[in-house]
Amino acid sequence: MRSWSAAEVPSLPVAAPQVCVFDTSTGQVVPTEPTGGARLYVCGITPYDATHMGHAATYVGFDLLHRAWLNAGHDVHYVQNVTDVDDPLLERATKVNVDWQDLAARETDLFREDMEALRVLPPRDYIGAVESIPLVIELIEALQQAGAIYQVEDDLYFSVTADVDFGTVSGWDREQMLAIFGERGGDPDRPGKRDPLDCVVWRGERPDEPSWPSPFGPGRPGWHIECAAIALEHLGTSFDVQGGGSDLVFPHHEMSAGEVQVAHPGQKFARAYLHAGMVAYDGEKMSKSKGNLVFVSALRRADVDPMAIRFTLLRQHYRSDWEWTDDLLWDATNTLDAWRLVVANPAGAPALPVVQEVLAALADDLDAPRALRAVQGWMEASRGGDTTDPDASATIRNLLDAALGLVI
Structure with a gap:
């Protein structure tokens, strides 16, 4: 799958300091110490609707990390997936009477356009779930050899207790996990499961659903195994940062890590786990199910400056939960207009101290x-x-361009 076009990043007169980030698994700000290039995996979209501000905040947040590493002199290997086959996509396609592949292609294209407009640097590898099915099969077979896979009817499940470190990504106890698992794609009450928290890795063929051949019978991948297999193939184990929204801490990142760590004993999935905060609108978390979405593409069609959208996002720390309002956007627009007037004059206050302060701020947990x-x-x-x-x-x-992705 093709990524989107990369904006040219200007060079700066000084190098950025070592980048430190807040690691969910330890609850501490830790230094990133890339060796042989920085390796980053950020979970991508399920393309059944347009890019809303929750998505945009997440990807702009991780774009700051990408840029901070570049400014510190690191080559960056960034990987992102597209879950281009999954229950929400299929349900949406049926509801609007559109072929699921056409819907996925259309919304993925729109996501690319939004990312380009927001000057988010593209991943080196942009990988769809469908094209990763051979990788998923390979990982499931490794988990079978480790004794961590069992069958319930036509579906295969991963036994979470096979990972001795299960729970260390989120830091949650079983009670917390069980309280949320069913709301986030899990099926804790399914008969035949060994543990309510076990997750499906291969979903057997269902009527009127797409499926692919496999050694386990026709079907399609589970959600968590998709990201696990893609990250493992393109970044290896113990890569620098696994990222996504805070709603992915559990079960998604916990499960993905467990699957790789069982298949590769003694190896960590990722060194650090970064999670972006949630964006609310009208008093509730922005989500498709609630219908309270503000879309990047809709604002662009209304001739809103994409840099004002990005500026609004940058004014919030990437880990904070916050609420989008029109007032925030219009204030960002006015501030950018004022800044453009100032930089129209070539001369100004000494710039080097500002360069150093900005790079230091971004190296301090973005x-x-x-x-x-x-x-x-x-x-x-x-x-x-x-x-x-x-x-x-x-x-x-x-x-502003190199460190924050803003063009003024």
Whole structure:
């Protein structure tokens, strides 16, 4: 599957410091220590609807990590999946009377357009669930050899107790897991399961659903095994960061990690787990089921500057839960207009201290709000008459683009 086009990233006069991030599995801010290039996996969309602000906030957040690593001198191997076959997609296609493949292709194209507009750097490998089926089969066979797979009717399940570290990604106890598992794609009450938390890795063929041949019979992959197999194939074990929204902590990231760690004993799935906060609208988490969505594409069609959308997202720390409002967007639009007036003058306040402060803020758990405050301080000093640096505006524009993905 093709990715989207990459924006050119300007070079900066100084290198960024070592990047530290908040690791969900330890509850601490930890240094990232890439060896032989930084390796990042971020869980992608299920393409049955357009990109909403919850999606956008997540991918802009991890774009900050991508850029921080680049500015620190690391090559970055970024992988993202597309769950282009799954229950929500099939249900949506049936509801709107559209072929599921056509729906997936259309919404994936729209997602690409939204990411390009928001200047999110693309993954090196952009992999669909359908094209990863051979990888899924291979991983299931490895789990069978480890004795961690069993059958319930035509479906195959992963036994979570086979992973001695199960629960360490989320830090949740069984009571917490059971309370949420059914709401997030699990089937804790299915008869025949050995443990209510066991997850399906191969869903046997159902009437009127797509299926593919396998050694286990026709069917299709489970959700968690898809990401596990793709990450394992393209990044190997113990890659630097597994990322996604905070709603993926459990079960998705817990299950994916367990499957790889059982298939490869003694290896960690990822070194650190990063999770973006949830975005609300009208008082509730933004979600398709609630219908309270603000779409990137709808704003773009209304001639809203994509940089104002990105600026609005950057004003929130990537880990925080927050609520989208029109007032936030219009304030971001006005701020960008004011900044553009300042940088129209080539000279400004000394730029190098701002470069260093912005890079330091982003290296400290991707603190974009702190970085923006540093730039705002430079804007105010330059507007106030400090124009002692004759090339300051060009440096600041390059900084905003390279570190924050903003073009002004």
